[in-house]
Amino acid sequence: MGVAERKAKEKEELRSLILQGAKKLFVQKGIEQTTIRSIAEAIDYSVGTVYVYFKDKNAILHALHTQGFAELGGQFAVLFNVTDPMERLKAMGRVYIRFAHDNPDMYELMFSIKAPMEFLNAVNEEWKEGKAAFTVLQTTVQQCMEAGHFDGHRLEPMTFMIWSLVHGMCSLEIGQRTKSVNLQEADGIVEQAYDEFLKIIDKL
Amino acid sequence: MGVAERKAKEKEELRSLILQGAKKLFVQKGIEQTTIRSIAEAIDYSVGTVYVYFKDKNAILHALHTQGFAELGGQFAVLFNVTDPMERLKAMGRVYIRFAHDNPDMYELMFSIKAPMEFLNAVNEEWKEGKAAFTVLQTTVQQCMEAGHFDGHRLEPMTFMIWSLVHGMCSLEIGQRTKSVNLQEADGIVEQAYDEFLKIIDKL
């Protein structure tokens, strides 16, 4: 059945087109301003069509969130050329921070906004993107431990602590909490704070 | 003019009543479900009246956010009975974590949601609550340094790093990112990770 195949491909293409339009608006106008109507208008389809391909707005946001993880995962993948786990861990933090800085709305969608998680709850699925990313980090931390670092520390809490530290900085920055606190060196505070962290783990 | 005074007091009381109703719904139903209409209904006034006392929803959210800082600040104030700055720093983290855990919606409003910051930008005001809270933390970190800790570290980035670490854990937990990552010990991960952090700074 060549027809069924073509239809399936067309469905996939339209689904992709919707996400493409959504992402474009997302980056341009931010998550708040990205409405179903604006997405439909951007790709010259009606609102009804969008709802054929996505059950609701949360489903669209979850799909975008998944795309974000694919992109971040791709950036992490490069780091596995770094053999020294400690150096790799440090580089992961820098990549993470740069990703958050370059894609603030996407970052929020991936790590702060509840919509993607609510979608997962609704369809009873797991957060496999998050689990995979966490595992990548945890594996690196474990290799650091095997290399003699982080003595006396537990793997899982230690991994979560490191994630939290970097996420916290990005979250505060994106949430406009850093620039409002009247720091002496407002811009670059994230990088400076991360450097302090690196100084610390260098001794662990 | 006794009348003018009474009027002023009545205005303040109604303003307070609106916030009280808003906070009640806020805690009960969450931020998403707290609408202007529901606030008005909760206190038996019309929507129009709410807009006499607050220029828009952001103004209400900002006022609630301010109340949140007053509450957290009150909890921090107790800690100044702890003379040892290192012990105080550790206790501040615990208080912060507990506050976030007990008041998740309020916490998000204070440290994640953009509405309060947008209100400040709109009326061209400073984030004095955030600045005050940050200063309290920074002062404690400074006293730790004066007591011989954190040698070779810079005050401001170090303070921001510590804030980020604790905020990051709370943010991930509230944003439902911890329970979805399939941790071996999902509940208590925040406390466990914080313990790892305490182990680290004990050596600094």
Add this chain to the structure above:
DNA sequence: TTATAAATTGAACAACGTTCAAAATTTGTT
């Protein structure tokens, strides 16, 4: 009692997510 000022109301507006019967298009059959 009456006129002025202040406070309160709620209908109305635009925009949102969402639904669904109807219209338009594509497919399969004769």
Add this chain to the structure above:
DNA sequence: AACAAATTTTGAACGTTGTTCAATTTATAA
């Protein structure tokens, strides 16, 4: 090529949201 069935697309309509503001009600002053 013509027609029926299946599929895809449409956009008007519904309920809610934040917000506005002329009209109403209430309180004050003369």
